[in-house]
Amino acid sequence: SQTIHQWPATLVQPVGSPLSLECTVEGTSNPNLYWYRQAAGRGLQLLFYSVGIGQISSEVPQNLSASRPQDRQFILSSKKLLLSDSGFYLCAWSSSGTHSGNTIYFGEGSWLTVV
Amino acid sequence: QKEVEQDPGPLSVPEGAIVSLNCTYSNSAFQYFMWYRQYSRKGPELLMYTYSSGNKEDGRFTAQVDKSSKYISLFIRDSQPSDSATYLCAIPSNTGNQFYFGTGTSLTVIP
Numbered sequence: 001s002q003t004i005h006q007w008p009a010t011l012v013q014p015v016g017s018p019l020s021l022e023c024t025v026e027g028t029s030n031p032n033l034y035w036y037r038q039a040a041g042r043g044l045q046l047l048f049y050s051v052g053i054g055q056i057s058s059e060v061p062q063n064l065s066a067s068r069p070q071d072r073q074f075i076l077s078s079k080k081l082l083l084s085d086s087g088f089y090l091c092a093w094s095s096s097g098t099h100s101g102n103t104i105y106f107g108e109g110s111w112l113t114v115v
Numbered sequence: 116q117k118e119v120e121q122d123p124g125p126l127s128v129p130e131g132a133i134v135s136l137n138c139t140y141s142n143s144a145f146q147y148f149m150w151y152r153q154y155s156r157k158g159p160e161l162l163m164y165t166y167s168s169g170n171k172e173d174g175r176f177t178a179q180v181d182k183s184s185k186y187i188s189l190f191i192r193d194s195q196p197s198d199s200a201t202y203l204c205a206i207p208s209n210t211g212n213q214f215y216f217g218t219g220t221s222l223t224v225i226p
Contacts, residue, residue, distance in 0.1 A: 006158075032212050042218065043203075043216060043217065043218035043219060044203070044216045046213075049212070049213075051212060088156075090158050090159075092158075094207075094211070094212065094214075095211075096212075097211065101146070101147045101166065101207065101211070102147075102207045102211035102212065102214075103149065103161060103164060103207070104205070104207070104214050105161065106151075106158035106159045106160070107158050108157060108158045109156070109157060109158045111156065
């Protein structure tokens with residue numbers, strides 16, 4: 001069966017510090033990978049998605065970046081965090097290919113507080 | 116117009132009540148519909164997955180799709196305090212690599 005791991009679960013970082021959140025998927029190959037941010041009462045905001053190694057699409061201009069160094073690894077980074085970067089970050093995966101009946105699965109999330 | 120709109124709630128019901136959670140969508144070509152449950156400070160988990168119109172039942176949960184009115188619902192029978200969570204509706208795009216989410220409805224079931 002497929003599993004998704006995301007870490008760290010919680011972190012508190014000062015303004016201006018770097019960020020690295022990591023996500024790995026097991027039990028599948030060539031998945032689509034996603035990073036979402038969820039603000040309280042505002043739903044899920046898609047930040048980045050990737051259909052393959054080195055292929056990253058950005059949905060929202062910001063000081064965050066994403067990388068996919070391996071097939072089942074997805075990393076969210078920032079060189080200098082802003083207060084507005086605080087939030088709940090979710091990694092997710094779905095099967096590759098183009099078919100309308102796809103499903104998306106989420107990791108446990110990472111709570112980021114920028115102070 | 117957003118692809119998916121969801122009643123935001125919050126919703127508070129007594130234990131044992133029937134709960135109705137609702138979303139509307141804009142694109143009549145959508146065929147697959149999902150409901151996720153998200154507990155506080157956790158990632159969303161897939162609860163129900165339905166195709167086209169009609170009802171799908173899983174224990175105390177029933178997902179209903181009305182394609183004529185572009186309306187999807189999740190019913191919870193005999194609600195329990197453990198059902199207290201945020202529920203999100205979701206629809207995959209027709210290419211399957213994008214997903215449209217409702218903003219979520221927060222449900223509290225009071226013992």
